[in-house]
Amino acid sequence: MARYAQTERQSLADLFLAVGPDAPTLNEGWTTRDLAAHLVVRERRPDALPGVRLPALRGYSERVTRAVATQPYPRLIDQVRRPPWWSPLSNPVTDALANTLEFFVHHEDVRRARPDWQPREIPAGEQAALWKPASLIARLRLRRFPATLLIQATGFGERTTGAGGEPVRLVGAPGELVMFLTGRQRAARVQLDGSPALIERLRTAKLGV
Known part of the structure; x- marks a missing residue:
């Protein structure tokens, strides 16, 4: 293993x-x-x-x-x-x-705190291992977010969460979703689709511990 x-x-x-x-x-x-x-x-x-x-x-x-x-x-x-x-x-x-x-x-x-940082290659097995806790974090931390959130881990799965309402889609590799969902939104390379107001609210939400 x-x-x-x-x-x-x-x-x-x-x-x-x-x-x-x-x-x-x-x-x-x-x-x-x-x-x-x-x-x-x-x-x-x-x-x-x-x-x-x-x-x-x-x-x-x-x-x-x-x-x-x-x-x-x-x-x-x-x-x-x-x-x-x-x-x-x-x-x-x-x-x-x-x-x-x-x-x-x-x-x-x-x-990612370094000005010259670049994405690194994350093995598919590690991405899969990261998606499991990421999907759980999404459900727990965003269940009250005022939208219907579709979180898609490219090639690994998806989860729907939120309190319902206007749809917002969050897409990225599992490692990027982990960074986003643990409060590092500005440092995460993800795609967000939805109303600008909801996207900004999600990007600035307090998601860390």
């Missing part, structure tokens, strides 16, 4: 080292050091994970992440590259499910 999560992880670690700790990312306010620290905390500090989603615990999570980020950058990236075997998110049983999308998106967060 192809290990796309591992491929994306190693490619991201290589890119982290190539661009250095102060390079920009698509994550607002985060440098590459900040993003790397987030990934390390995600896998190695389960006590800080609830703060990612729960505002009441966010302060603790942010303090832990800042502390992790202070270590030497090469050591930080080595921890990204080599996750602990005991992590509930990166052990052999859960790695593909928990990390394929995560590391693809964050790899692109670094790639």
Whole structure:
């Protein structure tokens, strides 16, 4: 079985080292050091994970992440590259499910923050693996969008979501749809068909975590 999560992880670690700790990312306010620290905390500090989603615990999570980020950058990236075997998110049983999308998106967060970035070739198998969570994200995050949304992953499938009404069509490769549906709309290369007002509303909707 192809290990796309591992491929994306190693490619991201290589890119982290190539661009250095102060390079920009698509994550607002985060440098590459900040993003790397987030990934390390995600896998190695389960006590800080609830703060990612729960505002009441966010302060603790942010303090832990800042502390992790202070270590030497090469050591930080080595921890990204080599996750602990005991992590509930990166052990052999859960790695593909928990990390394929995560590391693809964050790899692109670094790639697409660079002014000279170009699309890369994504294997068909990885595109198929990305379409599964993308279709679920579309249903969950856009179910109340005031339109009938047809989301088409070219060659992989389609999903209809939204609250109903005027039709809007979102078309792209699964990887591009993933970027769009996780709040990176402006960096995603997709096609949108529908009324200009609804298209602009979709492009500026808050779709991230």
